[in-house]
Amino acid sequence: MFTRKDFPEDFLFGTATSSYQIEGHGFGGAGRTHWDDFADTPGNVVRAEHGARACDHYHLYEQDLDLVAAAGFDAYRFSTSWARVLPEGRGPVNTEGLDFYDRLTDAMLERGLKPCATLYHWELPSALADLGGWRNRDVASWFADFTEIIMDRIGDRMWSVAPINEPWCVAWLSHFYGAHAPGLRDIRAAARAMHHVLLAHGRAIEVMRAQGLGNLGGVFNLEWASPASDEPEARHAAAIYDGIYNRWFLGGVFKGAYPQIVLDGLEPHLPQNWQDDFPTITQKLDWCGLNYYTRKRIAPAPGPWPALCEVEGPLPKTAMGWEIYPQGLQDFLIRTAAEYTGDLPLYVTENGMAAPDQMRGGDVHDPDRLSYLAAHLEALRAAQARGVPVKGYFVWSLLDNYEWSFGYEKRFGLVHVDFDTLARTPKASYHAMALALRKDQNR
Numbered sequence: 001m002f003t004r005k006d007f008p009e010d011f012l013f014g015t016a017t018s019s020y021q022i023e024g025h026g027f028g029g030a031g032r033t034h035w036d037d038f039a040d041t042p043g044n045v046v047r048a049e050h051g052a053r054a055c056d057h058y059h060l061y062e063q064d065l066d067l068v069a070a071a072g073f074d075a076y077r078f079s080t081s082w083a084r085v086l087p088e089g090r091g092p093v094n095t096e097g098l099d100f101y102d103r104l105t106d107a108m109l110e111r112g113l114k115p116c117a118t119l120y121h122w123e124l125p126s127a128l129a130d131l132g133g134w135r136n137r138d139v140a141s142w143f144a145d146f147t148e149i150i151m152d153r154i155g156d157r158m159w160s161v162a163p164i165n166e167p168w169c170v171a172w173l174s175h176f177y178g179a180h181a182p183g184l185r186d187i188r189a190a191a192r193a194m195h196h197v198l199l200a201h202g203r204a205i206e207v208m209r210a211q212g213l214g215n216l217g218g219v220f221n222l223e224w225a226s227p228a229s230d231e232p233e234a235r236h237a238a239a240i241y242d243g244i245y246n247r248w249f250l251g252g253v254f255k256g257a258y259p260q261i262v263l264d265g266l267e268p269h270l271p272q273n274w275q276d277d278f279p280t281i282t283q284k285l286d287w288c289g290l291n292y293y294t295r296k297r298i299a300p301a302p303g304p305w306p307a308l309c310e311v312e313g314p315l316p317k318t319a320m321g322w323e324i325y326p327q328g329l330q331d332f333l334i335r336t337a338a339e340y341t342g343d344l345p346l347y348v349t350e351n352g353m354a355a356p357d358q359m360r361g362g363d364v365h366d367p368d369r370l371s372y373l374a375a376h377l378e379a380l381r382a383a384q385a386r387g388v389p390v391k392g393y394f395v396w397s398l399l400d401n402y403e404w405s406f407g408y409e410k411r412f413g414l415v416h417v418d419f420d421t422l423a424r425t426p427k428a429s430y431h432a433m434a435l436a437l438r439k440d441q442n443r
């Protein structure tokens, strides 16, 4: 088992959450979001569950932040809901929403926690979805305006800020696979979202630089693509998957170029003059965040581009059915620094696993979660030993929460949430983290 002393003195440990997954979007005057619409559409979400109450973090945030602080975490990665601040996405501000994030920020600081904000973690206001959402180029300006409003209020107290959580999920998962809101399965919509999400990222960075804010970054989810066989066709399919998932976004932001292997399929569907947006997309960043969970084994498949499919792998799996593959984290940290970010600080901004509850008496046992976290921290240290500047690690997640299309069924928390009573019960993994992070004994 790791302790703090295994890591450099300035290494940050944190835990992460997101607004729609925990706050309770029915409270405090928040506007409707495309996740509410998606959940209301039969077949999209397990039991058609939505985030109206979630963990009621909106009212219980002080006790939740007490838990973050008591575990010994240094930082808390949270997100701000666009529709809570601007119920129609633009126009009138919901002051209750701004007040909430103001209180939340001060409550973090009072507990000695570094506030790490993500401005968009997927709850697009429905009014903007009506206008085409991420398919509409104007989304970048709407998002820039939201950025200005929320950061005017809390930006002065943020330790770090990233505009958008996981552009691949915003674009590809939601517009090509249709697995997340708005649930489209349309290559043209997907291509536009793939580009507009990065344009919006860049516009938000520009706005925050103009506001004088620093320590700005981006948060990318990366998934290792292993060819399902040694055949050249399988390698090619895996390279396309890697291109769409990983290299498109890192390439756009850090190199001002999209990988040709993806342009082969998407170029006809990109908006006109897309190349002209790279000066905005490549706004200089201060750090890069990687969210890492798993790998996929990829095989060629019949049909139109990208002509690939996922094949079940042999490794042990989490409750999400995701293979446990810590090597991928090490390889990504090394590859990202070598090919994209150089000396820029890297953070693992999300890592964790869903595991079923094992309640015994009043205790929640989750030994698999602890092994998962320890194995990934080991992989992180291996990358550090190779000289990669990894400066922090955030566990996903503090609380069991609304796991998107899986509803409340998949539990990622260090802290168990009873969704009837909303009682919070720290799990064994929480207690083990608290022990590992203690400063007095471990330094």
Ligand code: FCB
Binding pocket: 018, 021, 165, 166, 169, 221, 291, 350, 396, 403, 404, 412
């Ligand atoms: C990430 C998301 C987060 C959560 C975890 C399991 O892709 O950022 O909201 O769903 O996966």
